[in-house]
């Protein structure tokens with residue numbers, strides 16, 4: 001289950017304004033048959049797993065939009081429509097182009113692709129090549145709160161940083177997931193020109209290196225800014241590679257600590273300190289690009305309070321799933337995504353119906369935002385957070401439905417939480 005990054009952009013205040021209006025009588029009740037019917041449609045084989053950018057995902061979005069329209073909700077997307085088109089770039093790696101050459105004492109060795117390393121496409125450039133010294137920087141994490149600075153005392157400007165995948169066990173999981181998502185930015189801000197990530201024996205137990213190889217041909221995606229550049233892009237960061245532990249030992253040939261000793265120390269609370277590796281590498285690859293778009297669906301139920309109706313409680317769920325499977329071992333190639341996240345969308349639609357049929361509408365307006373591209377990196381939610389169709393300061397709370405399994409009465413919610421603004 002993934003929380004939208006949007007959550008971080010919002011300051012949750014109180015939902016009491018809308019919760020107080022929900023009748024406690026049984027006149028308004030969820031219809032299980034309606035939830036099942038929405039799921040039957042969205043998770044049908046005919047919708048082919050609703051991959052972002054696919055025609056089947058467009059059909060799913062149209063279904064969601066017309067259901068919201070039928071309930072009498074007003075369009076809140078682009079140009080008076082229910083859709084907000086998210087401009088996306090789809091990038092693919094030319095498989096035979098990925099090269100990783102290690103230079104040790106003037107001797108160059110080519111790493112085997114994809115046995116020793118693999119890489120993703122560049123979302124910005126058709127061709128990239130970089131040669132630079134390697135610097136080990138632990139997990140590549142920086143957090144004042146947790147007393148972490150893996151870059152302390154290191155100069156990584158113009159260099160390729162070598163990082164361990166994952167994070168120290170000592171970090172709480174939610175915060176760790178957030179910190180983990182900042183690794184690329186942290187490296188780029190310090191002037192790094194490439195990132196090599198080391199697969200660890202510990203990670204092998206969680207997710208084997210071999211299982212990642214099933215996705216080598218999967219495209220990467222990012223949403224595009226008005227100037228045509230991908231969001232979260234770092235033009236100076238030219239190279240990337242993910243390295244198998246057996247191959248990684250060679251990177252430590254001149255290091256003060258062997259890779260074996262380093263891996264043995266990973267249970268220490270803070271993770272290992274960084275150092276220059278005394279070797280350099282060349283990373284290169286070719287990527288092809290296709291610019292497409294995919295819709296968020298946005299509708300609004302206007303609030304009943306003359307003042308508070310200008311504030312919005314945002315209810316989100318992602319409509320996309322991962323489409324066809326790459327796993328040749330399975331005969332059924334369609335990942336239907338019934339739980340992830342036809343269930344969330346179905347419950348959002350039923351929630352919209354319940355709110356729409358209330359005799360007395362909630363005080364605040366409710367903005368239903370069904371987002372695309374979640375499986376590609378929370379793209380639709382991030383695009384909406386950066387391009388909200390209502391003023392961002394008026395979006396007072398966000399309830400996200402991702403694979404909801406509500407085995408208890410979930411009638412209302414009152415939140416008094418302040419989240420840090422992260423974007």
Ligand SMILES: [Zn+2]
Nearest residue numbers: 002340341402
């Ligand atoms: Zn999901």
